[in-house]
Amino acid sequence: MAQDDGFDLIVLGSGTAGTGVARRCRAAGWRVALIESREFGGTCALRGCEPKKTFWTLTDAMERARRLAPHGVVGGEAVAMDWAAAQRFKRSFTDPVPQRREEDLEQAGIVALQGQARFTAPDALELGGRRLVARHVVIATGAHPARLPIEGAELMATSDDFLALEALPPRLLLLGGGYISFEIAHLAARGGSQVRILQADRTPLAPFEQSLVERLVRRSRDMGIAVELEAEVSALRRVADGLEVICQDGRTFQAEMVVHGLGRRPALEGLGLEAAGVTVEKGRLVLDAHLRSTNPRIFAAGDAAAQGPALTPVASHDARVVASNLLEGCRRRTDYSVVPSVVFTIPSLASVGMTEKVAKEAGVAYELREGDMADFMSIRRTGEPAAAYKIVLEKGGGRILGAHLLGPDAAEVITLFGFAMKAGMDAAALSELMTAYPSGASNISSMLG
Known part of the structure; x- marks a missing residue:
């Protein structure tokens, strides 16, 4: 195995958190490498908030034209979504990101590497037969859909899959009543799909003020989205014309596409954290208030840290905290006391x-x-x-x-x-x-x- 010269810092992940830490430490004169296992850019820019908001902007414009048709917007009643054109517009934002992000990192003097890295020691990682040694490592690998103990769970699509669709399915089922399901539901329904949300209990969007959630659920139903409460899913299976979802109470629902909206978890698999002396409990890193792991060389930030809400501004906050603690000693703590959060429905x-x-x-x-x-x-x-x-x-x-x-x-x-x-x-x-x-x-x- 080839030996690299070594780095002051290796960052795992090229999203908001990882890039933020890497840039700050590089600007302070550290030798920094950043490793990305997927495309450079991270979830927000490629598969999350930014592409979602692009679609939302188009559907919001369409919806406003429809609502204002009686008040002077001529032809507003007939406004419709051309999903293929919307997808091309979205890709005008997302497609350039990986190359630009990689180039920006390299121009900043950060060594940008691609592949799945894994720890082989408390201060070393292996990447494609190459041994990389660092004084510090930051885990900023993001999150992915939670693995579910549901028969047929592998048949579910993800939000990534939905945002990459060239055409919308005639029928769409969304499992879980969180923000991912509601946001996708409002996009797809206005794009022409027949949409249904299945929520296991009676409390969709649980972290939000429920009196307002009830109003949003009524508005969603008024526009044709079926919101099924107390519909806990037990299994999925293929049927002749698509997929069938079976609920524990015996109800069944069919659609051409079923999307996982039942939560996300830190993406920690394959990192070899045991070799690094990093403790994981119930799928989450054990971190202190400085975002430092049980190995004092190793920190985490963003969705991988899972200390604050899974939001891009939280990832930016984590990046500042971790960079400060790396450069100046562990004095700065996280503060998630005031974090605005939005469900981008209409x-x-x-x-x-x-x-x-x-x-x-x-x-x-x-x-x-x-x-x-x-x-x-x-x-x-x-x-x-x-x-x-x-x-x-x-x-x-x-x-x-x-x-x-x-x-x-x-x-x-x-x-x-x-x-x-x-x-x-x-x-x-x-x-x-x-x-x-x-x-x-x-x-x-x-x-x-």
Whole structure:
């Protein structure tokens, strides 16, 4: 086995987290290598949030034209999705990423390598017969769909497969009622598929404010998406015209495509972590608050670390924390206290901070500001009938504990709530913020009034 000269840092994974750490350490003068087992670029840029949002933008434009057809958008009723054209548009963003990412790494002085690496010692990895030694390693390999103890689970497609489709299936089943299933459902239904979501219990989108989730479920059903609750899947099998899903209560559903939306897990397989002295429990790395593993040479970041929500801004945050701890000593800790999260359905569902349920379970004294926004100027002009808010405030003090929005511009407005929470602004101070009018942000004073 060939011996490399050695590196100060080897990063596993070329997504947001891995690239962020590699760049910071290289800029500090470290000799850095980055190894990617798939295409350079990572999930967000190639198979996740960015391609998804491209499709979402097209379906949102189509949906707005339909809603506003009675109000002057001539031909809006007939607007339809050309999925093949949408796929070409998406690929104009994703196809250039791998080459550009690899070139950018090399221009930064980072050694970019491709293949499946595995640890052979606490400070060494093997890649294609080559031995690589490093003072430190960062695991930023992302996540993949969880392996499921369901008969026929291998018949399921993934969100990667869906986002690569050249044509939509006539019928689509989505297993699990999380954000992946709801986002795909809204894209596919507006693209012409007959769509059904199967949720094992009565709580889809469990981390989100359930009063708003209920509104989103009603809106989804109104547009033709079947949302089946208490439909726990026990098996899949092939049938003459596609696939059949069998639920534990005996119900069966058929479709040409069944998509796995039952959760994701850190992608740690094949890394040889035992040889590195890195402990894994229940499929997750054991990490401290500095994102350091049980081998002090080895850190993790992003979805592979699985310490915060599986979101790109969390991966960026992890990259800053890990780079700081590598370069300056382990002094910086993670902070996931204020992380805005959005389900990119139409309308979008957005959340930051505590839900009412979490506040109640924590024994926090709270008060609510909640209501419907469908008649607000910024909502009514879009024609969207489903829009609402729920704000959780500290009782008596006015500190914002959580904010939850459903409707157009929810993704942008929730960031303002997150900023206010991070900056320590209370409800009174935020409500006095001067905003552009009429805009989604201008609704904040009405929500808090």
